[in-house]
Every structure is written in C-alpha cells, then in structure tokens.
Amino acid sequence: MQVSTEEQSSWTRRFIEPVDSELRLVCFPHAGGSAAYFRPLAQSLAPRVEALCVQYPGRQDRRHEPLLDSVPALADAAFAALRPTLDGPFAFFGHSLGALVAFEVARRFEQLTAQGPVRLFASARRAPSVARDERVHLRDDAGLIAELTRLGGTADALLTDDDLRALVLPAVRADYRAAETYTAVPANARLTCPISVFVGDADPVALVPEARAWEAHTTGSTDLRVFTGGHFYLDGNTAAVARAVLDTL
Structure with missing residues (x-):
C-alpha cells in the first residue's frame, strides 16, 4: 500500500517539541479514543522517549475520513503510514x-520489514487468544453509552450533549466492532519482541489472568504489572506508568 506524506502525517500526533530522544514509543488509543489521550504520558516520557500518538480516522480532525471497523484494516493502514517514518529504534x-492494533502492526513490521519494535506494551486488554462473547457494538445508542459510563474514561460532556454524541458514537461503535470481531490469525500468532502487560487491578474487561495470557503471543519474554484502578487505570497513574516504561526500555 502506497501512502502520501499527508496520509503519513495524519496518523500520528506529537505533544512535545521534537527532541533527540533515545527511542520512539508509538501509542495506539482505545475504542473511541484519540491521540490526545496520551498527551500526559508523552509529557512524562520526554525527553528520553518521544511519543508518537496514533490518530485513527473518523474522529476529531480526521472526522471526515471513513471509519475502519476491523483490527486488520486499522493495522494495515497504520502500518503503511508508520513504515516510512520509523527509521530508528521504536x-x-x-x-x-x-493493544490489539499495536500487536497486529508489530506482526506486520516483523514479517515485512527488517526491523520490528523492540517491545510491545499491551495495556488494559486481555490476550488475543482469550475470547469473550461481547456484542456491545450491536447495542442501541443508550446501551453503548451505558457501557462507556461503566468503564469510565469518557468526558461527561461527550455523553450528555446531543451534538457531541452524534459525532462520537459512530467511531465508538466502529471501534467496538473491531475489537469484538477480532480473532488473531493464525490462532498461535506470536511476536519475537518481548511484551510488557499493564493492567488495572479492578478492570472488568481485562482480568489479570486474561492479561497474563499475552505470554502465549511472543517467543520473547513477558512481564506483567498491575496498577491500582479500572479500565482507565492510566488516568491516575501516568507518572508510575511512565516510570515503568522508561525502566523497561
């Protein structure tokens, strides 16, 4: 897939001035999320690590672009955009x-290029091999909002303002469809890079045993860190997560 310079730049955002960092960390957001979610983490990682935060199509400044509602489609497009830009360790x-999109993009780098990521950080997500029968993407708008409210991490204004909901919910639904219909192909898909797994101790959708199962998806090492909090444990632990990333890298 050929991509233009504009398409490459549309996929990533920087929230600090470019610096001579030792390594780049590409951050992939959650369902309904945007690159801006990682602004606090990017600021905490600088200057040792430069964060490139992914912006999926169909939201915020990319809201006029078609949504992608499968993990393979997101991974293919992200890989095509990132491949020309990642010329050093990342x-x-x-x-x-x-976490699923990052895993699939990492697989593409390892299979199709001479350089893959030095590590994958899989956050707040059970392993690809751990299946659940989830159908949130099939709910009506009220059901979708109920799930977002249950998990937290979404500003109240986005859920209570009719105009904002109309902008946000299509992307949320497409992302949930991507996550809930994803199956790792092949079933024993593995990376060669190590995987660090981060999870909140009260996350209802990524239980610790389910997160630990990421060890089946790499021929390298794995480690698991449990933080205080739910699905969006990162919100209250940005400094601790940044320290864990820096110490690991």
Whole structure:
C-alpha cells in the first residue's frame, strides 16, 4: 500500500517539541479514543522517549475520513503510514483496542520489514487468544453509552450533549466492532519482541489472568504489572506508568 506524506502525517500526533530522544514509543488509543489521550504520558516520557500518538480516522480532525471497523484494516493502514517514518529504534504501547492494533502492526513490521519494535506494551486488554462473547457494538445508542459510563474514561460532556454524541458514537461503535470481531490469525500468532502487560487491578474487561495470557503471543519474554484502578487505570497513574516504561526500555 502506497501512502502520501499527508496520509503519513495524519496518523500520528506529537505533544512535545521534537527532541533527540533515545527511542520512539508509538501509542495506539482505545475504542473511541484519540491521540490526545496520551498527551500526559508523552509529557512524562520526554525527553528520553518521544511519543508518537496514533490518530485513527473518523474522529476529531480526521472526522471526515471513513471509519475502519476491523483490527486488520486499522493495522494495515497504520502500518503503511508508520513504515516510512520509523527509521530508528521504536516500541509500541497500545491501550485496550489499541493493544490489539499495536500487536497486529508489530506482526506486520516483523514479517515485512527488517526491523520490528523492540517491545510491545499491551495495556488494559486481555490476550488475543482469550475470547469473550461481547456484542456491545450491536447495542442501541443508550446501551453503548451505558457501557462507556461503566468503564469510565469518557468526558461527561461527550455523553450528555446531543451534538457531541452524534459525532462520537459512530467511531465508538466502529471501534467496538473491531475489537469484538477480532480473532488473531493464525490462532498461535506470536511476536519475537518481548511484551510488557499493564493492567488495572479492578478492570472488568481485562482480568489479570486474561492479561497474563499475552505470554502465549511472543517467543520473547513477558512481564506483567498491575496498577491500582479500572479500565482507565492510566488516568491516575501516568507518572508510575511512565516510570515503568522508561525502566523497561
């Protein structure tokens, strides 16, 4: 897939001035999320690590672009955009849906290029091999909002303002469809890079045993860190997560 310079730049956002960092960390957001979710983490990682935060199509400044509602489609497009720009050592950090997208993009780098990520950070997501029968994407708008409210992490204004809901919910639904219909192909899909798994101790959709199962998806090492909090544990633990990333890298 050929992509233009504009398409490459549309996929990533920087929230600090470019610096001579040792490594780049590409951050993939959760369902309904945007690159801006990682602004606090990017600021905490600087200057040792430069965060490139992924912006999926169909939201915020990309809201006029078609939504992608499958993990393979997101991964194919992200890989095509990132491949020309990652010319030095890099790692991936994916939160929730983003962990699946990051995993698939990492697979594409390892299979199709001479350089893959030095590490994958899989956050707030059970392993690809752990299946649940979830159908949130099939709910009506009220059901979708109920799920977002249950998990937290979404500003109240986005859920209570009719105009904002109309902008946000299509992307949320497409992302949930991507996550809930995803199956790792092949079933024993593995990376060669190590995987660090981060999870909240009260996350209802990524239980610790389910998160630990990421060890089946790499031929390298795995480690698991449990933080205080729910699905969006990162919100209250940005400094601790940044320290864990920096110490690991």
